Amino acid sequence: MMRVNLFRPVHIKTLTSQKRRVLLTARKILQEKAIAIENDIRGLLRNFGLKVGAVGTAKFEDRIRELVECMPDLEQIMEPLLAARRKLREEFAHLHRQVLAIARDDATCRRLMTVPGVGSIVAFAYTATIDIPQRFRNSKAVGPILGLTPKLDESGESKRVGGISLCGDGMMRTLLYEAAQVMLTHVKKWSWLKAWAMNVAKRRGLRKAIVALARRLAVVMHRSGWTIVSSTGRGKPWRQPCDRRPGRRGREFRPAAEARPSRDEG
Helix, strand or coil: CCCCCCCCCCCCCCHHHHHHHHHHHHHHHHHHHHHHHHHHHHHHHHCCCCCCCCCCCCCHHHHHHHHHCCCHHHHHHHHHHHHHHHHHHHHHHHHHHHHHHHHHHCHHHHHHCCCCCCCHHHHHHHHHHHCCHHHCCCHHHHHHHCCCCEEEEEECCEEEEEEECCCCCHHHHHHHHHHHHHHHHCCCCCCHHHHHHHHHHHHHCHHHHHHHHHHHHHHHHHHHHHEEECCCCCEEECCCCCCCCECHHHCECCCHHHHCCCCCCC
């Protein structure tokens, strides 16, 4: 199979990326469990005609105590659920602070956060997902890897372009979609990315514009984080700046012995 090229190489992530991914997954698990307990509490109280209503995370426990203060039996039942929710929220906040601290100290994450609409969580997850940027031939290859490009269905003479492929990392795809949605609906400051997405929304609709902007964000983040875009629009791998002495026509200065070998050297 290797001789006829009937295999696909699988990228093995580095230990740092795996640890970051575990941190993000654990943070997401705690958040989902806390939200699940809150929804269960809402459902249990609704059987007694008690409606929690729209309430924030900080005032949720006070609202529950206010509803069950006249029913001692129900208050005793709700107390363990509120304690479990409180513990999950505390541990979630602890892991969230770890993510923010790592993103603040990482140079690549700080560079990615300069992209409009990208925060600490998105930048942290992006570095853990991409891992080694050199494994992509160009920045446009990031979109298909994350499942943000349309899939093509062909059968005989029919050829139909469907929805996005939804392949790859689902967590990263969700975070990019949320970042694009926030940029289009909540961020008031204009940028060239938002202007481009608004033009797409006028032609194709808001939902398709959000998906297109999410894919564009993935491409721009790859170029901003690890590549330098020249004036001709071509990307080059990002390297640490080095000291150069300008020579003729802006070329890097080299001694004459290094620039051209002598006849004795062949």
